[in-house]
Amino acid sequence: NGDNSVYRALARTSLSKRVFQPLTLAEIREYVPRQTNEDTEDPYYGELIRIIEYDEDGEPEPPNVAVQNTFRNAPFQIGTDGLVGCTVVTVVSRRAVYMGHYWEGPNWKDPNDFVTIILNFISNTNPRDGSGPALNPALFNRATDDTRIYIMQAVQRTGRTTTAPYYAPELRQ
Structure with missing residues (x-):
């Protein structure tokens, strides 16, 4: 403007x-x-650190992926394109960022699967299904960290604009 x-x-x-x-x-x-354009590398941030990798059939492989980086002197970017129905959890503090992608299909249909797949993956509890680190609480737990959590999740399809979560019980966990 x-x-x-x-x-x-x-x-x-x-x-x-x-x-x-x-x-x-x-x-x-x-x-x-x-x-997120694969043919373009940002001159400042460099190549995008992707939280979704695809197999030959275009399916996410593995379905759960996390990246965790500390903030230092070199800029970086973490993200994805083509997010449809999945959930992304981003935890940001003054010292670090953790971003995880959790595939909708196998992870959200049964509340027990949510606990054993998603929460175990984030907390490094077995069984653990996915690729990447568990959340390191030591990077986000100081009083001065100003830690924020952002959850991007599917919404209910009601035919009108809504922000009601599709998986409300799991989101509350």
């Missing part, structure tokens, strides 16, 4: 040293598709 109001808002609500340039509204709308 020309007055950099988006940048000023970001500076007030984020760690300013991680905001590397002002973004226009048009640039923000193009950001995610550009970051």
